[in-house]
Amino acid sequence: MHNILCLNKISPLGTDRLGENYTYAAEIENPEGILVRSAAMHDMELPNSLLAIARAGAGVNNIPVEKCAEAGIVVFNTPGANANAVKELVLAALLLTSRKIVPAIEWAQTLKGTADISKQVEKGKSAFAGPEILGKKLGVIGLGAIGVLVANAAQTLGMQVYGFDPFLSVDAAWNLSSDIVKAASVDEIFEKCDYITIHVPLNDSTRGLIGADALKKVKKGVRVLNFSRGALVDTDAMLAALADGTVAAYATDFPDDALLGVENVIAIPHLGASTPESEDNCAVMAAEELKDYIENGNIRNAVNFPNISMARGADTRICLAHRNIPNTIGSFTQVCGEAGINIENMLSKSRGDWAYTILDVTGDVTEDVREKLAALSPVVRARVIK
Numbered sequence: 001m002h003n004i005l006c007l008n009k010i011s012p013l014g015t016d017r018l019g020e021n022y023t024y025a026a027e028i029e030n031p032e033g034i035l036v037r038s039a040a041m042h043d044m045e046l047p048n049s050l051l052a053i054a055r056a057g058a059g060v061n062n063i064p065v066e067k068c069a070e071a072g073i074v075v076f077n078t079p080g081a082n083a084n085a086v087k088e089l090v091l092a093a094l095l096l097t098s099r100k101i102v103p104a105i106e107w108a109q110t111l112k113g114t115a116d117i118s119k120q121v122e123k124g125k126s127a128f129a130g131p132e133i134l135g136k137k138l139g140v141i142g143l144g145a146i147g148v149l150v151a152n153a154a155q156t157l158g159m160q161v162y163g164f165d166p167f168l169s170v171d172a173a174w175n176l177s178s179d180i181v182k183a184a185s186v187d188e189i190f191e192k193c194d195y196i197t198i199h200v201p202l203n204d205s206t207r208g209l210i211g212a213d214a215l216k217k218v219k220k221g222v223r224v225l226n227f228s229r230g231a232l233v234d235t236d237a238m239l240a241a242l243a244d245g246t247v248a249a250y251a252t253d254f255p256d257d258a259l260l261g262v263e264n265v266i267a268i269p270h271l272g273a274s275t276p277e278s279e280d281n282c283a284v285m286a287a288e289e290l291k292d293y294i295e296n297g298n299i300r301n302a303v304n305f306p307n308i309s310m311a312r313g314a315d316t317r318i319c320l321a322h323r324n325i326p327n328t329i330g331s332f333t334q335v336c337g338e339a340g341i342n343i344e345n346m347l348s349k350s351r352g353d354w355a356y357t358i359l360d361v362t363g364d365v366t367e368d369v370r371e372k373l374a375a376l377s378p379v380v381r382a383r384v385i386k
């Protein structure tokens, strides 16, 4: 029986995929896998039993990804599985930041029980006028799964869309409408666009992407949308820009105390991926990734190890997570050869500092052999799957 710890509520469509050999619960002894959404894991002690963490979603900034690699724990996410849900909310936010819909609705509610409501409506509505998005320039920073969908959809709504992504993938390029203008730099987005939406991961190079410097370059009255992570936008700089009218409205899926209650801030409680469709998609993909890793040692959609899959070719499989340094594979074959183990099939892949090797073997892979492999200095995890 494989134990899976669920740190967040995961759609049953996903946990059902695990099958009868799995037990999953919010509290469980010796978990081999963890299923998680946004639960903060940085301060969590990682049990020795843990082989993998599957993030049912995109962002992995809640997980100590590098610490996991050092411990031989593979971290997965579910690329694109919630992208449409986020795209739809971003489209809503384009309109919410334009047409003052939220304060207008709140004002309309205050008229309940008062006299001559239709007259008050006609008199009061001018306070809530706002521009159309048609023909306006939208800058999309980050053209991954979400950014591409947002860019294409906004373009079909009649916006002039500029995109910026220095690491654009070939897949994203194929999916991007040819009408999207390629911005030469992020500054071009800041300088030209009436609306800016950010769709990049939060990491040390993107933290504070929209801060005081960026807000000095933007067009006066720009509308900013942040459905990626709160820390991508410097809150103090944003509050100052809202106060002096540099930013006309800021829509964020990541409210903090300083932003709540501020005029022209639309704060949404992290609802980007909260649709039944995307919760199901993410849970299914995460559970399948975890199961394939636990049962076969295959890696699909990891963020800290290479993707690597091989059909099972022998009764016994040795999986080695290791540092990407010279002579490592030679040391594996030497240990196997000395133990009289024959390697029938082998696949090894690397990704930056890390690598992963699968050996399908015949012969008796004893615990002693596994320990010898695990003791090799580049190896962070040696596993034998029968």
Ligand SMILES: NC(=O)c1ccc[n+]([C@@H]2O[C@H](COP(=O)([O-])OP(=O)(O)OC[C@H]3O[C@@H](n4cnc5c(N)ncnc54)[C@H](O)[C@@H]3O)[C@@H](O)[C@H]2O)c1
Binding pocket: 057, 058, 059, 060, 079, 080, 082, 083, 086, 141, 142, 143, 144, 145, 146, 147, 164, 165, 166, 167, 168, 169, 172, 199, 200, 201, 202, 205, 206, 227, 228, 229, 253, 270, 271, 272, 273, 274
């Ligand atoms: N609000 C929500 O509920 C919600 C849901 C899903 C994802 N997200 C957030 O959105 C982020 C993006 O999700 P995704 O599925 O599109 O991920 P993705 O990995 O498909 O796309 C991210 C893109 O950002 C690009 N990028 C990285 N650094 C950049 C930089 N400095 N400038 C410009 N582009 C840069 C990458 O090249 C990549 O194309 C996630 O990391 C997550 O933080 C939020």
Ligand SMILES: O=C(O)[C@H](O)COP(=O)(O)O
Binding pocket: 037, 038, 039, 056, 057, 058, 059, 060, 082, 270, 272, 273, 274
């Ligand atoms: O990165 C993501 O996928 C989103 O922020 C969704 O987070 P959630 O799964 O906690 O809704």
